[in-house]
Amino acid sequence: MREEVLMPTDLSTVRRRPKDRKEQILEAARALIVEVGYRNVSMAMIADRVGITAGALYRHFANKSVLLGAVIEQSFDEVTPTFGSRARLADALAESCERAVSHQDVGALWWREARNLPDEKLEELRERLRVINKQYADLVAAERPTLPEEQAEELAWGVQSILASPSSHTSRIPEPEFAALLTAVCAGLCETRLPAPSPAVEQTVSRLEPVSKREALLGHAIVLFGEKGYEATGLDEIGAAAGVSGPNLYSYFDSKADLLQAAVERGTSALWLLLHTVLRENSAPKDALGALVSGYVELASNKTILTSLLQAEQSTLSDEARVRQREYVAEWTALLRACRPQLDQATARVLVHTGLGVVHTLARIEHLRANATLRADLAAMTLAVLFSG
Template sequence: MLGPYNPSAQHDQRFTSGSLADPPTTRGRMARMVLPIPDPATVGRRRPRNRKQQILAAAARQFWEVGYHQVGMADLAAAVGIGASAMYRHFRGKQDLLVAVMHEALDRLDEATTGPVDLDRTIAGTAALALERREFGALWDREAGHLPDQDRDALRDRLRMILSHATEVIAAATGAPHDEARTRAHALYAVLESPSHHRVDLDGLRFEDLLERAARAVVDVALPVTGPARHAAPGRAPQLPASRREALLAAAIRLFGERGFPSVSMNDLGTATGIAGPSVYNHFENKNDLLVAALTRGNEALWLSLHHALAAADGPADALDRALDSYVTFATANPAIISVLLAEVINLPTRQRDAYRRVQQDYVAEWVALLSRSRPEIGETEARVLVHAALTVANSLARARHLQQRPALTAEIAALGRAVLRAPLATRSGG
């Protein structure tokens, strides 16, 4: 449901969070919670009163599952059993519909969290809504960059208000200074929006309880006051490699991360690197080849880092700690490539998309195996939920512009991610 709550992200035009691996789906709990989509054969005689809500639910589901650019108004009309022209009685077009989907989700969040300054109420209300409206986080990650500036800014302002409220709640509950409370609020919402980025499900209230416990862990964990030296400040002009191919790849990663793959042209890449338009094709046949190269570069870097962690560790718990530290270091140093890994796989042709998702799923599975071995009291499903939540914390905070000046940010993110991985489970008698 929830977005990354990252209104001042590392890249202004992209607001990515999320975790690697599983594409979203509506199986399990999500399939039970979305509004029902009527059988086309049974509708049309009389317009139901909740037609607009049906359209919003169908749009959220399809944008989430297959991507905004892959869905047409005719597809959505068929999903709710009406003619394509009837869609325009409710929405001016697909972009207007995407804006409405996002505002409707934030309306629900406002209802769940506004009111008395109460940490437990904020966490519980948000966790329940995160599972009921699971789409919003991934939609905000992938699709917000396609909205007009005015609409995106309005959504960003609402997210700022939500983050500010959570900051106030955490500061009141813990006595933390404002900047620290804001960091924790950002991590809390990253945990709670993490289900938007995977297909894992748990029975009954166990999923909700686990999210609440992981969210509470990032509020309570002690944060370091010092950490390793930070990388170059965001916004500094990057130095491009001498190799033209590498310069194009570096520019593609940066621009795909900032604007999204569909919004970047080969001419944009040529301009960014000082390479004349036709010469770009001497190095990459088309834009898809650049996306494949970017994804390959990112995935291989993560796998190499994980191999180093496994080779140096003296057990599964140590290996997981090392994997987390190396991942956070990579994410804070390479925010654009993390954005590409999270948001752009969906733009590949089906066969390539499936292959890259398998690579990412295998990577997450290594973390799950390490967590399961280091915490034998938890099941594989719980371990998978916690791993996705920890990765989402890292991905979100590493690219939050308003956090970039914190001197110990890398160490703080690692501590927050570690708290998520160590979040306690409810006793079996209580679950």
């Protein structure tokens, strides 16, 4: 019979804090934020998942926004490759894609949740992204020394959008094959031949608006939802921009959700009209796909479609809107497979989502618009994604 050893009472009641407690908190917070969204997560929920008191949680992180900043920083650390003085583009892309496939929530954390950070922290993380962008751009320039600096930057942002793309869709491709596919796509994008850049002509902002107050509200809602996100945009703010206030606003839309639904439907209708026009005017699948890409870039660039919602705020879309979105992606997938019959359905779908992600990301980076050829560059980069891998 084994002798039972009793610990002294004063020691047996002591709970020792695990050395990795901070990591446990970050892991729990990250999982909850990805699952239900930052605004729906409380510090109490995080503490409960870790199995500690709220007081113990606050000893590590002063508040929820500080914790969010730490979560996003951790995600950046996980997907950033080792850039050294002897780094090669091919090696950096392969390492980056392996990391991105292993940590597929990074894009969602940044695009969906970063807007909840304090301005100072948000700018700090943006600067970190710019530094990473410069490192990719330098590697691209080393391979293509005659490429203009602004276009090396564009291609680097394209790479970063590809690395963030796994969070925007689900894939049944095994991780090693998925990483290899994304690596090939990144390499193909970096080899894209782009037209010579030229400075954009400065355009004055028009003061003209529709006579219809309903249309004015809808137009301003699309702009504000795109700039600030759905949750952060107030109905009164939209009304003020359109010159509609008080009870009059509710004679056009019952709620902000109703306005969002109208904005999504407007963008969806534009996308389907584009598709039907392209299919009617082109008999060859490759020509049709090229026209579809160019048209999509135009709609994203002039903010007809809410790229921020498509990229970062899927939870705000209705079930019907999600169904329509899946149907639209299926049309792109079918057209791509008509061009590339050897592709299986899963791979073609990933390429479509990845290509659309490049458009969504670069169309939202305002300073890139200084290049007048940005839209042509975007179309060429998207086609490079679709025809790589």
